[in-house]
Amino acid sequence: xxxxxxxxxxxxxxxxxxxxxxxxxxxxxxxxxxxxxxxxxxxxxxxxxxxxxxxxxxxxxxxxxxxxxxxxxxxxxxxxxxxxxxxxxxxxxxxxxxxxxxxxxxxxxxxxxxxxxxxxxxxxxxxxxxxxxxxxxxxxxxxx
Amino acid sequence: xxxxxxxxxxxxxxxxxxxxxxxxxxxxxxxxxxxxxxxxxxxxxxxxxxxxxxxxxxxxxxxxxxxxxxxxxxxxxxxxxxxxxxxxxxxxxxxxxxxxxxxxxxxxxxxxxxxxxxxxxxxxxxxxxxxxxxxxxxxxxxxxxxxxxxxxxxxxxxxxxxxxxxxxxxxxxxxxxxxxxxxxxxxxxxxxxxxxxxxxxxxxxxxxxxxxxxxxxxxxxxxxxxxxxxxxxxxxxxxxxxxxxxxxxxxxxxxxxxxxxxxxxxxxxxxxxxxxxxxxxxxxxxxxxxxxxxxxxxxxxxxxxxxxxxxxxxxxxxxxxxxxxxxxxxxxxxxxxxxxxxxxxxxxxxxxxxxxxxxxxxxxxxxxxxxxxxxxxxxxxxxxxxxxxxxxxxxxxxxxxxxxxxxxxxxxxxxxxxxxxxxxxxxxxxxxxxxxxxxxxxxxxxxxxxxxxxxxxxxxxxxxxxxxxxxxxxxxxxxxxxxxxxxxxxxxxxxxxxxxxxxxxxxxxxxxxxxxxxxxxxxxxxxxxxxxxxxxxxxxxxxxxxxxxxxxxxxxxxxxxxxxxxxxxxxxxxxxxxxxxxxxxxxxxxxxxxxxxxxxxxxxxxxxxxxxxxxxxxxxxxxxxxxxxxxxxxxxxxxxxxxxxxxxxxxxxxxxxxxxxxx
Amino acid sequence: xxxxxxxxxxxxxxxxxxxxxxxxxxxxxxxxxxxxxxxxxxxxxxxxxxxxxxxxxxxxxxxxxxxxxxxxxxxxxxxxxxxxxxxxxxxxxxxxxxxxxxxxxxxxxxxxxxxxxxxxxxxxxxx
Numbered sequence: 001x002x003x004x005x006x007x008x009x010x011x012x013x014x015x016x017x018x019x020x021x022x023x024x025x026x027x028x029x030x031x032x033x034x035x036x037x038x039x040x041x042x043x044x045x046x047x048x049x050x051x052x053x054x055x056x057x058x059x060x061x062x063x064x065x066x067x068x069x070x071x072x073x074x075x076x077x078x079x080x081x082x083x084x085x086x087x088x089x090x091x092x093x094x095x096x097x098x099x100x101x102x103x104x105x106x107x108x109x110x111x112x113x114x115x116x117x118x119x120x121x122x123x124x125x126x127x128x129x130x131x132x133x134x135x136x137x138x139x140x141x142x143x144x
Numbered sequence: 145x146x147x148x149x150x151x152x153x154x155x156x157x158x159x160x161x162x163x164x165x166x167x168x169x170x171x172x173x174x175x176x177x178x179x180x181x182x183x184x185x186x187x188x189x190x191x192x193x194x195x196x197x198x199x200x201x202x203x204x205x206x207x208x209x210x211x212x213x214x215x216x217x218x219x220x221x222x223x224x225x226x227x228x229x230x231x232x233x234x235x236x237x238x239x240x241x242x243x244x245x246x247x248x249x250x251x252x253x254x255x256x257x258x259x260x261x262x263x264x265x266x267x268x269x270x271x272x273x274x275x276x277x278x279x280x281x282x283x284x285x286x287x288x289x290x291x292x293x294x295x296x297x298x299x300x301x302x303x304x305x306x307x308x309x310x311x312x313x314x315x316x317x318x319x320x321x322x323x324x325x326x327x328x329x330x331x332x333x334x335x336x337x338x339x340x341x342x343x344x345x346x347x348x349x350x351x352x353x354x355x356x357x358x359x360x361x362x363x364x365x366x367x368x369x370x371x372x373x374x375x376x377x378x379x380x381x382x383x384x385x386x387x388x389x390x391x392x393x394x395x396x397x398x399x400x401x402x403x404x405x406x407x408x409x410x411x412x413x414x415x416x417x418x419x420x421x422x423x424x425x426x427x428x429x430x431x432x433x434x435x436x437x438x439x440x441x442x443x444x445x446x447x448x449x450x451x452x453x454x455x456x457x458x459x460x461x462x463x464x465x466x467x468x469x470x471x472x473x474x475x476x477x478x479x480x481x482x483x484x485x486x487x488x489x490x491x492x493x494x495x496x497x498x499x500x501x502x503x504x505x506x507x508x509x510x511x512x513x514x515x516x517x518x519x520x521x522x523x524x525x526x527x528x529x530x531x532x533x534x535x536x537x538x539x540x541x542x543x544x545x546x547x548x549x550x551x552x553x554x555x556x557x558x559x560x561x562x563x564x565x566x567x568x569x570x571x572x573x574x575x576x577x578x579x580x581x582x583x584x585x586x587x588x589x590x591x592x593x594x595x596x597x598x599x600x601x602x603x604x605x606x607x608x609x610x611x612x613x614x615x616x617x618x619x620x621x622x623x624x625x626x627x628x629x630x631x632x633x634x635x636x637x638x639x640x641x642x643x644x645x646x647x648x649x650x651x652x653x654x655x656x657x658x659x660x661x662x663x664x665x666x667x668x669x670x671x672x673x674x675x676x677x678x679x680x681x682x683x684x685x686x687x688x689x690x691x692x693x694x695x696x697x698x699x700x701x702x703x704x705x706x707x708x709x710x711x712x713x714x715x716x717x718x719x720x721x722x723x724x725x726x727x728x729x730x731x732x733x734x735x736x737x738x739x740x741x742x743x744x745x746x747x748x749x750x751x752x753x754x755x756x757x758x759x760x761x762x763x764x765x766x767x768x769x770x771x772x773x774x775x776x777x778x779x780x781x782x783x784x785x786x787x788x789x790x791x792x793x794x795x796x797x798x799x800x801x802x803x804x805x806x807x
Numbered sequence: 808x809x810x811x812x813x814x815x816x817x818x819x820x821x822x823x824x825x826x827x828x829x830x831x832x833x834x835x836x837x838x839x840x841x842x843x844x845x846x847x848x849x850x851x852x853x854x855x856x857x858x859x860x861x862x863x864x865x866x867x868x869x870x871x872x873x874x875x876x877x878x879x880x881x882x883x884x885x886x887x888x889x890x891x892x893x894x895x896x897x898x899x900x901x902x903x904x905x906x907x908x909x910x911x912x913x914x915x916x917x918x919x920x921x922x923x924x925x926x927x928x929x930x931x932x933x934x
Binding site for chain 1: 214215216240242243244245247248249250251254255257258261262265652653656658659660661666678679722740742774775776777778780781782790793795798799801802803805806807
């Protein structure tokens with residue numbers, strides 16, 4: 001592995017009930033995915049405030065992925081629907097700001113889908129790696 | 145001043161094999177706020193926990209980070225450890241360096257670096273943790289069991305035995321489920337009805353059990369310890385309290401052309417019916433699709449002959465609302481539809497039957513009174529071919545990818561019973577593998593081969609061709625002979641795969657209990673918590689969780705009851721303190737949060753605020769009911785003024801985690 | 808050589824022979840079973856084991872009717888008929904060198920010639 005190889009910084013928000021458990025299952029089954037993915041556990045995908053994602057891009061993240069329960073299977077009944085709507089808006093705005101749509105993603109991974117979790121992460125890391133380093137959003141508050 | 149302790153677990157070699165734990169402990173020890181950092185082979189062991197307790201006391205730690213396995217595994221353990229040492233149990237964070245690091249990475253350098261980042265993220269979060277206290281909520285001492293098959297019956301009996309009230313909901317007019325339709329059971333060959341019906345009677349006679357037969361669950365609200373469930377009692381058009389089950393109405397009913405669903409449509413019954421002789425409750429039901437009176441108002445015979453005056457053509461569906469502390473799912477299974485398998489001619493010939501249909505054909509209460517006859521011409525079959533794995537282990541669209549588990553054994557049972565009763569009948573079984581893991585199971589299968597002379601053929605049937613003379617020409621492969629063979633059979637029996645009952649999926653949505661891709665309910669842990677759903681207060685009994693035979697189902701049903709009893713025995717439950725709370729000073733009373741809350745936990749209250757000019761003003765602000773809030777956090781994002789936050793997963797904490805990952 | 812053949816068969820057929828659970832439904836369903844020396848399930852198994860030469864030298868490859876009954880009924884989606892076709896293709900290729908040489912192609916082909924035509928031409932015009 002060369003030292004210069006680009007390693008993206010990827011933040012993955014995973015809901016506690018499905019996707020985090022799916023990630024655990026990927027681990028239990030020893031399914032490999034790149035170490036660039038770092039998971040933040042949230043109770044539900046609807047807990048993810050668009051501000052968290054903006055913050056990640058301000059701090060130099062190259063990609064952000066949000067994983068929740070499949071539609072209809074949300075532990076809290078409707079949380080993933082809210083998440084889906086919020087993210088659709090946010091991602092199109094980010095795209096407008098110059099952060100490519102491919103750097104952001106919403107995926108549904110159930111607690112039984114360890115293999116899917118690994119596949120999704122491998123694919124996402126590959127996509128982001130191909131896009132290269134991200135432009136950093138500026139945090140204007142830091143300029144005061 | 146933060147004093148954080150970091151504890152890195154080796155998990156034997158599970159973590160230490162790919163993560164340099166010493167380097168992790170050293171690196172994390174240098175993080176701001178960290179005053180103590182250590183590694184230990186097994187943090188969850190007593191010695192490991194003592195290490196944590198001593199460090200909390202010695203260094204006066206204000207928060208701890210344990211770098212170990214998934215929080216889903218040992219978060220509760222380490223919270224208890226912290227509490228035992230006098231630290232608030234919510235001042236604990238877990239960095240998952242096993243499932244999400246050491247187990248998925250092979251390169252030690254990469255894994256170690258990631259473990260450090262994960263540890264540092266947890267440190268950043270724990271620095272912002274606030275002590276939380278769990279509030280208490282009462283437990284309703286009543287359980288609901290959904291599904292009245294052997295699984296539901298056993299669970300209900302065991303819960304009732306411990307002295308708790310149980311409601312048993314069954315969608316059919318009688319409890320009993322699939323086991324009531326089965327003739328004999330493997331590997332002992334005792335009669336299913338003889339061992340099931342006493343249990344059904346026990347259910348009916350038990351004061352603590354209330355049976356809602358011919359009923360379905362409509363709506364579920366609430367949470368563990370306090371569910372509110374609406375049960376729809378479907379109209380039977382017969383008053384259950386008056387009907388004596390004498391059966392006169394079923395004899396006199398002129399509409400005798402109704403398909404008998406209990407016999408899987410192999411014969412007919414009257415429009416008013418009692419499914420079988422030992423039905424519980426033994427009450428008649430009118431099939432509204434066939435009853436002349438209900439269809440066009442012309443008949444009324446049953447009403448005239450009923451001495452008890454129980455017939456009520458105007459009966460309506462009834463909704464019953466009831467509170468429960470725990471809910472048991474025991475929705476069971478059905479054989480799959482075989483429409484996708486034209487090659488077996490199931491829809492073409494009545495002499496091609498499923499194994500469950502064969503059970504009815506061989507049952508004394510079945511269409512032929514227990515004599516095995518061909519459905520087409522009621523003659524005695526001399527050659528019978530069994531086909532296993534029809535739709536099981538099948539990755540195409542019409543099949544199921546899993547092994548249905550019970551077919552090998554019941555096929556051996558059928559073959560044996562037929563050879564025993566009709567020695568002149570030749571029985572061929574096409575198998576891919578014979579799977580007999582179970583007590584006395586393989587011995588049973590060997591008896592079928594060695595004592596009863598059943599012909600087992602390794603291979604699969606490719607085509608069943610109905611002949612003009614009424615025979616069925618079966619073409620299949622004999623892989624051991626490396627031959628294609630043709631058998632001129634009188635009957636073909638298909639061991640159809642089993643699938644979860646169709647009612648399970650909508651029920652799972654109502655219960656917010658998760659399912660796998662095959663619609664089997666997911667258990668909280670595949671090995672260690674096999675009878676609980678990940679959703680608190682929901683328990684799993686029987687085939688709804690995965691294919692099982694009767695002994696396994698009964699074992700799981702009792703295990704499930706034990707878990708329910710454990711829950712109902714508690715007077716109060718500690719509720720999750722990670723719930724939403726609103727900052728009244730920031731709340732602008734817009735109601736955005738109220739609209740997104742799935743539990744109705746947010747209400748608005750008028751509150752008096754002191755203004756800068758010393759006047760007071762009444763404002764409408766959000767207030768969260770902590771007992772009802774489940775902590776999803778939907779409101780926190782919906783709130784435009786940032787007044788709403790979630791304890792344990794606060795905005796600041798998650799921001800800090802993001803910062804730590806991107807650092 | 809054998810391994811190359813196996814790889815080529817797997818690639819050109821697109822079949823994953825490891826999905827086979829050895830139920831034999833393909834052979835139970837095959838209408839020209841009696842004609843064949845090696846039967847559909849054996850094709851799958853022998854390709855997995857790399858016994859390609861036996862298959863190539865067997866008349867079985869020409870006895871397969873390509874009726875796709877085995878493909879239709881395989882519970883695991885293995886598609887044995889595609890394996891037979893791939894073995895047949897190897898046999899065809901072995902029968903002689905290609906008549907056309909790769910370096911000759913550009914001067915005889917027009918820009919809008921469909922690629923499919925080229926492939927079939929290679930098969931047809933051999934020595």
